Amino acid sequence: MRRAWLLTLALALGAAPAGAAERARSLVLFVGDGMGFATVAAARALAGRLRGEPGGDRPLAFERLPHTAIVRTASADALVPDSAAAMTALMTGVRTRNGLVAVGPEVRRGDCAGARGRALRTLLEAAEAAGLATGVVTTTRVTHATPAAAYAHAPERGWESDAELPEAARRAGCADIARQLVERPPGDGLEVVLGGGRAAFLPWDRGGRRLDGRDLVAAWRARHPGGAYVTTRGALLAAARAGDARRVLGLFAPDHLAFEVDRPAGQPSLAEMTRAALAVLARHPRGHVLVVEAGRIDHGHHAGDAFRALTEVLALDEAVAAALEAVRLERTLVVVTADHASALAFAGWPARSSPLLGEAVELGPDGLPRPGRAADGRPYTVLGYATGPGPARGVRGRPGEPGFRLPARVPMAHGAHGGADVPLYAGGAGAARFHGAIAQAEVHRLLRAALGLDAPSPTSGR
Numbered sequence: 522m523r524r525a526w527l528l529t530l531a532l533a534l535g536a537a538p539a540g541a542a543e544r545a546r547s548l549v550l551f552v553g554d555g556m557g558f559a560t561v562a563a564a565r566a567l568a569g570r571l572r573g574e575p576g577g578d579r580p581l582a583f584e585r586l587p588h589t590a591i592v593r594t595a596s597a598d599a600l601v602p603d604s605a606a607a608m609t610a611l612m613t614g615v616r617t618r619n620g621l622v623a624v625g626p627e628v629r630r631g632d633c634a635g636a637r638g639r640a641l642r643t644l645l646e647a648a649e650a651a652g653l654a655t656g657v658v659t660t661t662r663v664t665h666a667t668p669a670a671a672y673a674h675a676p677e678r679g680w681e682s683d684a685e686l687p688e689a690a691r692r693a694g695c696a697d698i699a700r701q702l703v704e705r706p707p708g709d710g711l712e713v714v715l716g717g718g719r720a721a722f723l724p725w726d727r728g729g730r731r732l733d734g735r736d737l738v739a740a741w742r743a744r745h746p747g748g749a750y751v752t753t754r755g756a757l758l759a760a761a762r763a764g765d766a767r768r769v770l771g772l773f774a775p776d777h778l779a780f781e782v783d784r785p786a787g788q789p790s791l792a793e794m795t796r797a798a799l800a801v802l803a804r805h806p807r808g809h810v811l812v813v814e815a816g817r818i819d820h821g822h823h824a825g826d827a828f829r830a831l832t833e834v835l836a837l838d839e840a841v842a843a844a845l846e847a848v849r850l851e852r853t854l855v856v857v858t859a860d861h862a863s864a865l866a867f868a869g870w871p872a873r874s875s876p877l878l879g880e881a882v883e884l885g886p887d888g889l890p891r892p893g894r895a896a897d898g899r900p901y902t903v904l905g906y907a908t909g910p911g912p913a914r915g916v917r918g919r920p921g922e923p924g925f926r927l928p929a930r931v932p933m934a935h936g937a938h939g940g941a942d943v944p945l946y947a948g949g950a951g952a953a954r955f956h957g958a959i960a961q962a963e964v965h966r967l968l969r970a971a972l973g974l975d976a977p978s979p980t981s982g983r
């Protein structure tokens with residue numbers, strides 16, 4: 522009687538009944554870096570324009586996922602988080618301070634000795650300990666703050682290679698993030714690592730930026746004799762097709778990968794990397810945890826270039842659609858969220874037919890379009906930034922040009938992040954647990970619960 526009532530209540534609330542479906546064998550977590558609500562809405566409008574439907578705003582693929590939550594992102598020491606703190610909360614369930622990579626908030630930034638024993642166990646470490654395969658895919662350097670918080674621990678996000686590691690930190694026993702990925706990875710190592718940042722893995726005389734002479738690519742190959750190391754789109758697609766590589770390391774550029782709109786033929790798209798990662802991870806029958814970051818949404822926003830930020834969101838959307846085609850949702854949880862928002866403003870009274878990346882066109886009292894005017898009689902733009910490198914008024918350059926800048930109210934060389942909440946979309950096994958307004962650390966607990974991974978100790982013992 523009581524059970525029946527609870528079941529009725531659960532169904533009425535749209536939640537799946539307790540049981541097998543609530544558990545996910547695998548997880549694909551997409552993180553849009555800097556993808557707040559305004560960014561999603563503007564990307565949806567841009568997608569309509571690119572399809573040739575100027576007023577169109579059909580939902581993106583990830584917006585069709587049935588379960589949603591609103592996520593708070595403030596870090597332990599800042600109202601507006603950086604990616605290191607925000608991703609640490611998602612990966613470890615602990616709210617830490619800006620600049621720290623999967624170490625606790627008591628650690629001072631840059632203090633190597635103080636970070637000893639303060640490493641927080643990440644979702645990928647817990648997954649590896651449970652025998653799952655793991656992977657990280659990103660459009661940034663694979664050692665950049667967001668992907669790093671999935672597998673490394675550092676009191677300073679900037680320590681990506683030994684060239685950035687201060688002498689004192691080196692003496693105190695800290696290893697740079699690239700070295701951790703190869704030499705001290707979670708479990709037996711991530712099965713899939715795809716992105717940019719090759720220079721942090723190679724010595725300077727072999728095209729890298731390492732000063733210690735280490736060749737971390739050679740070290741990875743020695744550690745994983747059957748693994749595939751690839752540096753081009755073609756080699757990645759071949760490794761995914763080949764059907765026997767159970768591990769792949771793909772480093773497709775010395776630095777970040779190109780923005781999708783500038784992408785050279787030799788670099789894979791985020792959707793192609795996602796598809797390849799899932800093909801390799803599917804060769805591990807016990808399940809997997811894959812983190813996919815669309816890292817350059819944030820870089821577009823930092824530059825005041827909403828065209829590049831929003832087209833990166835559309836590249837993320839293609840990657841989500843590719844994942845939804847590739848996985849079986851009855852056993853895989855798919856979650857799409859952001860580490861933090863940006864300071865993009867989507868405002869004014871633009872008509873549906875108005876340009877999106879330029880000056881607003883409004884509808885007059887006669888219903889006819891006319892240039893929008895601000896209180897001072899001058900035009901205004903539909904999109905703009907609270908902070909950034911753009912002009913105070915108007916637009917610099919044209920959408921698609923590298924120097925395209927939308928206006929910023931407060932001048933800053935790099936636009937700052939936004940402190941507003943971010944969306945979360947979930948579908949598949951265990952997705953019904955995501956609802957309400959929750960903190961980022963709670964997202965971590967829900968992900969772990971969906972996978973049935975308990976964390977006996979919050980620290981990783983490092």
Ligand SMILES: [Zn+2]
Pocket residue numbers: 555604819820823938
């Ligand atoms: Zn950023």
